[in-house]
Amino acid sequence: MGYKRIDPNMTFAEASLLGSMEHNRSLKRLENISEIIDWRKVEEILMSHYTVGAGREGADAYPPLMLLKGLLLQKWYRIDSDPELENQVNDRISFKKFLGLSFDRPSPDHSTFSRFRSRLSKDAMRKINSVVLQQFSQKGLTINEGVAVDARLVQSASRPIGKEAIEEERQKRQSPEGVLDKDGNTPKFSRDLDSDWTVRNGVPHYGLKEHAAVDILHGFVLSTEITPASVHDSTYLPYSVAGSCHTGDPIRTVYADKGYFGEPNRAFLQVNGIGDGIMRKATRSAKLTEYERQRNREISGRRYIVEQYFGLSHLHCRAFRARFTRIVKNAIDALFRQMAFNLFRGMRILGTVSIG
Numbered sequence: 001m002g003y004k005r006i007d008p009n010m011t012f013a014e015a016s017l018l019g020s021m022e023h024n025r026s027l028k029r030l031e032n033i034s035e036i037i038d039w040r041k042v043e044e045i046l047m048s049h050y051t052v053g054a055g056r057e058g059a060d061a062y063p064p065l066m067l068l069k070g071l072l073l074q075k076w077y078r079i080d081s082d083p084e085l086e087n088q089v090n091d092r093i094s095f096k097k098f099l100g101l102s103f104d105r106p107s108p109d110h111s112t113f114s115r116f117r118s119r120l121s122k123d124a125m126r127k128i129n130s131v132v133l134q135q136f137s138q139k140g141l142t143i144n145e146g147v148a149v150d151a152r153l154v155q156s157a158s159r160p161i162g163k164e165a166i167e168e169e170r171q172k173r174q175s176p177e178g179v180l181d182k183d184g185n186t187p188k189f190s191r192d193l194d195s196d197w198t199v200r201n202g203v204p205h206y207g208l209k210e211h212a213a214v215d216i217l218h219g220f221v222l223s224t225e226i227t228p229a230s231v232h233d234s235t236y237l238p239y240s241v242a243g244s245c246h247t248g249d250p251i252r253t254v255y256a257d258k259g260y261f262g263e264p265n266r267a268f269l270q271v272n273g274i275g276d277g278i279m280r281k282a283t284r285s286a287k288l289t290e291y292e293r294q295r296n297r298e299i300s301g302r303r304y305i306v307e308q309y310f311g312l313s314h315l316h317c318r319a320f321r322a323r324f325t326r327i328v329k330n331a332i333d334a335l336f337r338q339m340a341f342n343l344f345r346g347m348r349i350l351g352t353v354s355i356g
Contacts, residue, residue, distance in 0.1 A: 027094035033347045034098065037135045039065060042128050049124035050116070062108045066099050067116040068128075070108065073098065075317055075340035082110035117332065125335035126243070132339060133220060133246040136346050144249040146216040146277065148306040149240045149256045151233040153205050154226070154330075155321040156195040160206035169193050194327035198229040205229055208322055210334060213240040214306040216255065219345055221309055221338040222246065226331040233259045238268050253277045255303040258296075277302065313337060 046064040070085060073095055079085045089095045089107035096103055137143055161169075170193050195207045209231055213223045223243030225236065237260050244251060253275030256265075261281040269276045279299050280292040288296070313319035317337055322330045 024094055026092070027097055029347070030094050030098040032351060033343050036139075036343070036346050036350050037132055041131045041135070042068070045124060045127045045131065049121060049127075050119055062112060064116065066101065067108060067113060069099050070113055071117060071336050072340045072343070075337055076344065078316060078318070080318075082113045085113055086110040117336075118329070120332060122328065122331055122335065125332055125339070129335060129339050129342070130246045132342055132346075133222065136218075136220065136342075136350075137247045137249075139350060141218055141220075141346075141349065142249075143215045143218065143220055143222065144244075144247060144251045146253045146255060146275075146302065147213045147222060147241060147244050147251055148216050148303040149211070149213045149237055149254060149260065150303070150306040150310070151209050151211045151236065151259075152310045152320075153198070153200060153229055154208040154210055154319070155205075156192045156207040157322040157325045157330075158190065158192040158195075160197075161191075163197060166193060166196065190325060192322070192325035194228060194325075194330075195322075196228040196230045208327065208330060209233075210319070211236040211240050212306060212309060213244045214309050215244075216302050216305050218349055219305050219308065220342050224334045224338050226327055226334055228327070234262055234265060237265045241268075241272075241274070250274070255299050257300075257303065309341065313341065 043063075043065045046068060050064045070089065073079065073088070074082075074085050077088065079088055086107045086109060089099065089101070093103070096105075096107075101107070133143055169191055173193060197204060197206050198209075199205065207229050209227050209229045211223075211225045211227065211233070212221060214221055223240050225239060225243070227236070237254070237256060241251065241254055251274055254269055255277035256279065258279045258281040260278050265278060266276055269278075277299050279296045280288060282288045310319070317340075319334075319337060323333050324330050
């Protein structure tokens with residue numbers, strides 16, 4: 001089995017629509033996004049991580065880069081499901097042009113998009129996001145001047161249940177009956193057992209938590225990770241910082257709120273030669289000095305950028321709620337959101353500044 005061949009020649013339908021396409025703003029936006037990076041670098045990673053099998057029988061597979069671009073469209077245009085993505089690709093000129101799909105060819109089936117997402121690993125998506133950020137850096141955009149770290153709660157994709165019920169369901173899933181169904185197949189679970197409970201500001205929450213690091217100069221998302229909600233924010237600062245190293249340039253300063261205050265994180269930054277931008281918190285034995293209060297205000301003015309990412313993705317991508325019931329699928333979904341967010345922001349920045 002190989003990949004479907006995409007005919008680069010213009011069809012009669014495309015030629016007849018040339019005039020109207022010149023005024024298609026969605027098409028212009030997607031063309032601008034296509035031009036800001038070298039997609040061959042992305043395709044190389046996809047081809048090394050994504051295989052379709054060596055069998056000669058069966059229909060040829062769609063190129064993985066086409067399917068990746070389809071899932072990016074899903075993020076940019078707030079498309080809630082894979083069946084609706086299939087419908088939109090069949091309906092919209094701009095989508096087919098972005099995917100490199102001839103007007104006389106149908107969209108990949110919605111199940112094809114779903115299988116592609118399931119086969120991609122977090123490692124592959126992290127490498128792809130890193131390549132995108134490296135290309136921005138090569139165009140002159142500094143992404144290591146400072147990093148703002150924060151975390152937000154994410155609602156579970158399924159209804160909340162008590163801690164005892166969660167543990168009972170987890171044990172059932174690990175039993176022989178839970179590993180395989182009566183027909184010997186892997187069962188399809190609808191219950192989210194990766195989420196758990198936490199309390200924030202006196203309000204109980206059942207779900208997950210997204211830990212993110214954002215570049216303070218341009219707002220690029222440098223790393224994102226999904227954990228159960230009960231994982232404390234402060235423990236993920238080292239992971240978020242390590243995941244933000246995409247170029248050979250060192251990270252100069254890390255900014256974070258009072259939730260990350262503590263000796264372990266301060267020591268981590270000091271050992272790695274990174275500036276300490278963690279806000280100070282009053283303790284039982286020591287109140288904040290006027291200098292520390294002023295310092296906190298200055299840090300707050302710099303770390304707002306990560307809250308801006310949370311707000312925009314909350315508004316445009318419904319990132320406040322998990323799409324899937326498995327944590328690994330939600331992690332990959334967050335990495336797709338990172339890529340879509342960075343490409344759109346890169347298009348806006350590179351389209352308005354001159355890169356020497």
